[in-house]
Each structure stands twice: as C-alpha cells, then as structure tokens.
Amino acid sequence: MKKPLEVLALYPRHDYTLAGAFASRAQRAPERPFLLFGGKTWSWREFQQAVDRAARLLLARGIRKGDRFGVMARNCDGHVLLLFALARIGAIMVPVNPEFGVDEARYVLHHAEVSAVAAGSDTLDIARKACEGLAVAPWIILLDAGRDDVPLLQDLIARAPEAxxxxxxxxxxxxxxxxxxxxxxxxxxxMHSQRSFVTGGEAFVQRVYLQDDERVMIVLPLFHINALFYSVAGTLAAGASMVIVPKFSATTFWQTAVDSGATEVNIIEAIGTILKNRPRSEFRPEHRIRKVYGVRQAVAQTFREEFGIPHLIGGYGMTEIPGVTCNPFEGPAKPGSMGPIGRHPDPQRPWAQCRVVNDEGRDVPNGEVGELLVKTPIVMQGYFHDPEQTRAAFVDGWFQTGDLVRRDADGYFFFVARKKDIIRRRGENIAGAELDRVIGEHPGVHEAAAIPVAAELGEDEILVAVVRKPGYDVTADEVAQWCRERLAPMKVPRYVAFVEALPHTPTHKVAKMTLRADPTLRERATDLAKASP
Structure with missing residues (x-):
C-alpha cells in the first residue's frame, strides 16, 4: 500500500483548479475508469472530453463566471459532469436536496439566484414551481430522460458548439x-473555492490511505459536503475511480458493492445502524470493501467482525469546515473519539488548528468540556449573500462550530453535544446527545432523541422521544430503568414519549427543533414523576 504522499506524487503538479487537477490525473493513464454509473463506465479521457463539451454548452447558453447553477436530482453522473464543467468556466454549482418540497427548494434557488437548474424526472415539477418568481426565468434541463419541453443534458452536450x-x-x-x-x-x-475542493480531496487521501487503483462507492447524497469533498474530491486527488449509486438502499447495498468492485465507502451513523440491523441474508461476504469512513462506535464491532472490513475510520467536519479531525488510518484509534487534528499528505502543508474554549472564550484544560473553535485551510469563503451571518460565525478568525467537545492529553477530541443540544437541569448541563446514544443502545429501541421541556421551578426537565423496534413493547419505566443503570440520577428523563418516527433533516440528523416545536409531545408522554410511587 502506497503512502498518501506517494499517491499524490504519481501525478504532475497542477494549479489547484478542478480542471488542472483532473488533467494532471488523466494524462497518466487516460483509459483508466473514472466514473461508473447506470451501467456506463467513463474513462478519464472520455470524461475530460465530456466536461469540455459541457463547458462550451454552458458558455453558449450564457452561463458566465460567478453564475449559479442549481442541481436538484438524485445522485447521477450529471452531478459530477456539471461540477467540473461549471468550474471550468468559473461558474458555481448549487446542489439541492431532491427530497425538498416546493417551499424548501424555492428558498435555496431564489436565495442563490440561479441562472439554470438541472433536475431529474421526479424533481422537475417541484423545481419548476420553485423557480417561479425569479427575476430571470432560469434555463431548465433534465439529467435522466428528455421530454418534449425539457432537453436532456447528454443530448445538448452532443451538439455543443465550438467555443x-x-x-x-x-x-x-x-x-x-x-x-x-x-x-x-x-x-x-x-461557499467553497476550487482550491479548497481539491485540497480537501488530498486530505481525504491521507485520512483513508486512498489508493490510485481503488473504487469509491458513493451512497451519500451529492448535495452533501461528505459525498462532494470526501468521495468525489478524494477520487480526483488519488486518481481513483468512483461508483455512483442513485440513493442508499439497505436491501441492495452489499450486492451493489460486489457488482461494482467497490473498495471504499463513506457512510453516516444512520446507515451504519440500518446495515447492522438488516437481515444477514442481504449480506454478500464476497464484497471487496476494505475501508469505511464514518463508522461509529456502536456498530464498529459488527462492521469489523461480521462484515469483515478491517479499516474503520471516523472523523469530524462540517459543511463550513470539512475534514478537521480524524482517527489516524495507521492508528491508534480511540473508541468514541473524533480523532486528533487531521493532516495533509505533505507534512510541510499546514492543516487545521483547534481550540476548546469556555463561554468567555478562554481555552480550557484537557479533559474539560468547551466549544470547539477551528482554523483550517479549507474553511468556507463565507455564507452567500449573508455577511452578517458570516461575521457571526467567526471570532478573531476562528470558526465557531457550536459543538461541545473535550480533548484528552493525547490530543484526541471527543464530541459531547451541540451547544444548542444542552439541557439545563437543576443547575447541571446535560448533553442530549449522550441520552440519545445510551437510550438508543437499548435492544428494543430503534432511535431516541432527548429534548428539554420547561420545568415547574425553572430551567428544564428531560423529555425523550423514543421509536420502538418492530416486535418490541418497551415501556417508559423500562427506558428510565435502563438510564438509571447507566447514567447519573440527574440524567434520567422525566418524560418518555413513544412515537412512530422521529423527524430528520435532509442529512439524516434528528430535527430536534421540530420536536421542541410540537406542543402535543409533552401531553402524549408518560410523566415518570407522577407514575412513580
């Protein structure tokens, strides 16, 4: 296995544009596969030619440097093609969640003031309605199937004029x-620059020791920073291949891995839990996956021992600051940690700096909890059309993550909770994330979310919304007893509400703001203070 810097050294130096990085990789062996999707394999040469044709098409349609181009579709090769073609002319891709309704899509497309939108057949109607009212009606195209009134991107590329x-x-x-x-x-x-995108890919090569002959399977959505900055950018940096899956499917995950020859995949916590709980009849032991990025402690044993995957890597990043920390590929990994500060393959290249501070902005000693502040070479350029929020996100050049962490003596960071996910009970700060994790480990619980509700004497009481696993009839008393056996008395919830499902954000995190806004949740919950003798 090559060292990460040896992988990057396979290719000529470049200018850190997407076009420059791609040309650097393509010239080494242009017939190697670059992207596999829907039964088609693009070589590096074919994809580079398609990008140039697509860039000429965009220019012919009036797309210019700085223009925004929305992409609202399920994962497909068109996402990556448009990303590189837009970057080639200095324009900007705005990926949009294909699950959005009209109002959600309207906010993003209007705020970004898009000049064009690429949609899928299943998102076209919503995209069109969402674009109504824009000052200039955007050009709309389809990525998967043409219609009489809406052209297909591939057909347009084939007829792209010279430019x-x-x-x-x-x-x-x-x-x-x-x-x-x-x-x-x-x-x-x-907003992220081309330099940040390419550099982020190089850092991902370091995080998972991505090799030039590997295949990266992309199951996370291409509107999310993980799939873009880690999987796509990592494939680019390593000169590897990517396999694009339209949408994560637990039923077909392992068969897709076998059929595609995937060796690496990125997941999130929800996917890891789902795969752990799926019938083993779906598992294919002949898969070739050897690296998974994003595996949490609760499922690590299953992935390593049952699924036979030796390298399980976890780290920390945000949309604004991708890839800050990571458990080192070469070890040691500390269970439950986000790892130490990550690094670039080139030891001479500076990477992130991290501080842990209290509410007064003073650094706290190792072992104490505080907010994580970050400086990194791939920090966002700012929030588009929002200078006030951009200013509020930084203090003296440090990005304020809003995440509470602790750092140990070895420099490893451990996530505690979102700062806004703290429950204040009788003078003590309680991390909702800790309760979510502990209750979620109950054998009869599928998912749990702890939120604060007003206490009679001020501050908060703890309410936990619980989704039972099918076939289990967990009671509120059993949830409380589970907590008593594992947590301090202060952390045992007063209220337990059983629900059919929890609301989630587009990136599959529990939408606790939605739970807090539900006035009926407390009314439906069991009050254990009243239930107790």
Whole structure:
C-alpha cells in the first residue's frame, strides 16, 4: 500500500483548479475508469472530453463566471459532469436536496439566484414551481430522460458548439455553494473555492490511505459536503475511480458493492445502524470493501467482525469546515473519539488548528468540556449573500462550530453535544446527545432523541422521544430503568414519549427543533414523576 504522499506524487503538479487537477490525473493513464454509473463506465479521457463539451454548452447558453447553477436530482453522473464543467468556466454549482418540497427548494434557488437548474424526472415539477418568481426565468434541463419541453443534458452536450474556453479561471474562484440543513432556521449557503475542493480531496487521501487503483462507492447524497469533498474530491486527488449509486438502499447495498468492485465507502451513523440491523441474508461476504469512513462506535464491532472490513475510520467536519479531525488510518484509534487534528499528505502543508474554549472564550484544560473553535485551510469563503451571518460565525478568525467537545492529553477530541443540544437541569448541563446514544443502545429501541421541556421551578426537565423496534413493547419505566443503570440520577428523563418516527433533516440528523416545536409531545408522554410511587 502506497503512502498518501506517494499517491499524490504519481501525478504532475497542477494549479489547484478542478480542471488542472483532473488533467494532471488523466494524462497518466487516460483509459483508466473514472466514473461508473447506470451501467456506463467513463474513462478519464472520455470524461475530460465530456466536461469540455459541457463547458462550451454552458458558455453558449450564457452561463458566465460567478453564475449559479442549481442541481436538484438524485445522485447521477450529471452531478459530477456539471461540477467540473461549471468550474471550468468559473461558474458555481448549487446542489439541492431532491427530497425538498416546493417551499424548501424555492428558498435555496431564489436565495442563490440561479441562472439554470438541472433536475431529474421526479424533481422537475417541484423545481419548476420553485423557480417561479425569479427575476430571470432560469434555463431548465433534465439529467435522466428528455421530454418534449425539457432537453436532456447528454443530448445538448452532443451538439455543443465550438467555443474558446476561458484561461483566467483561478483556483480561488467559488465552485460550490452547499446549503446547510437549516436545523436552527433558514439554510445558509456555504461557499467553497476550487482550491479548497481539491485540497480537501488530498486530505481525504491521507485520512483513508486512498489508493490510485481503488473504487469509491458513493451512497451519500451529492448535495452533501461528505459525498462532494470526501468521495468525489478524494477520487480526483488519488486518481481513483468512483461508483455512483442513485440513493442508499439497505436491501441492495452489499450486492451493489460486489457488482461494482467497490473498495471504499463513506457512510453516516444512520446507515451504519440500518446495515447492522438488516437481515444477514442481504449480506454478500464476497464484497471487496476494505475501508469505511464514518463508522461509529456502536456498530464498529459488527462492521469489523461480521462484515469483515478491517479499516474503520471516523472523523469530524462540517459543511463550513470539512475534514478537521480524524482517527489516524495507521492508528491508534480511540473508541468514541473524533480523532486528533487531521493532516495533509505533505507534512510541510499546514492543516487545521483547534481550540476548546469556555463561554468567555478562554481555552480550557484537557479533559474539560468547551466549544470547539477551528482554523483550517479549507474553511468556507463565507455564507452567500449573508455577511452578517458570516461575521457571526467567526471570532478573531476562528470558526465557531457550536459543538461541545473535550480533548484528552493525547490530543484526541471527543464530541459531547451541540451547544444548542444542552439541557439545563437543576443547575447541571446535560448533553442530549449522550441520552440519545445510551437510550438508543437499548435492544428494543430503534432511535431516541432527548429534548428539554420547561420545568415547574425553572430551567428544564428531560423529555425523550423514543421509536420502538418492530416486535418490541418497551415501556417508559423500562427506558428510565435502563438510564438509571447507566447514567447519573440527574440524567434520567422525566418524560418518555413513544412515537412512530422521529423527524430528520435532509442529512439524516434528528430535527430536534421540530420536536421542541410540537406542543402535543409533552401531553402524549408518560410523566415518570407522577407514575412513580
């Protein structure tokens, strides 16, 4: 296995534009596979030619440097093609969640003031309605199947006119605006440069020791920073291959891995839990996956021992600051930790700096909990059209994550809770995330979410919303007893509400703001203070 810097050294130096990085990788062996999707395999040469044709098409349609282009579709090769073609002319891709309704999509597309939108057949009607009212009606195209009134991207590319592509595209041009999931209000559009995208890919090579002959299976959505900055950018940096899956499916996950020859995949906590709980009849032991990024402690044993995957890597990043910390590929990994500060394959390249501070902004000693502040070379350029929120996100050049962590003596960071997920009970701070994890480990619980509700004497009481696993009839008393056996008395919830499902954000995090806004939840909950003798 090559060292990460040896992988990068396989290719000529480049200018850190997407076009420059791609050309650097393509010239080594242009017939190697670059992207596999829907039964088609694109070689590096074929994809580079398609990007140039697509860039000429965009210019012919009036798309210029700085213009925003929305993409609202399920994962497909068109996402990656448009990302590189737009970057080639200095324009910007705005990925949009294909599950959005009209109002959600309207906010993003209007806020970004898009000039064009690429949709899927199943999102076209919503995208069209969402674009109504824009000052200039955007050009709309389809990525998967043409219609009489809406052209197909591939058909248009085939007829792209000749044009001179610009030579003045800088690596510091914005290439992506990724909107946050908006758990605390309207989504914010985090802007990232081409340099940050390419550099983020190089850092991912370091995190998972990605090799030039590997196949990265992309099951996470391409509107999310993980799939873009880690999987796509990592494939680019390593000169590897990517396999795009339209949408995660637990039923077909292992068969897809076998059929595609995937060796690496990124997941989130929800996917890990789902795969752990699926029937083993779906598992295919002949799969070739050897690395998984994003495995949490609760499922690590299953992935390693039952699924036979030796390298399980976890880290920390946000839409605004991708890839900050990571458990080292070469070890040691500390269970439950986010790892130490990550690094670039080139030891001479500086990477992130992290501080843990109290409410007064003073650094706290190792072992104490505080908010994580970050400086990193791939920090966002700011929030699009929102200078006030951009200013509020930083203090003296440090990005304020809003996450509470602790750092141990070895420099490993451990997530405690979102700062806004703290429950204040009788003078003590309680992390809702800890309760979520502990209750979620009950054999009869599928998912749990702890939120604060007003206490009679001020501050908060703890309410836990619980989704039972099928076939289990867990009671509120059993949930409380489970907590008593594992947590301090202060952390045992007063209220337990059983629900059919929890609300989730587009990135599959529990939408606790939605739970807090539900006035009936407390009314439906069992009050254990009253139930107790």
């Amino acid at each position: 001179v592509l610009p030579r003045d595209v800088s690596p510091d041009e914005t290439c992506l605006i990724v909107y946050t999931s908006g758990t605390t209000g309207f989504p914010k559009g985090a």
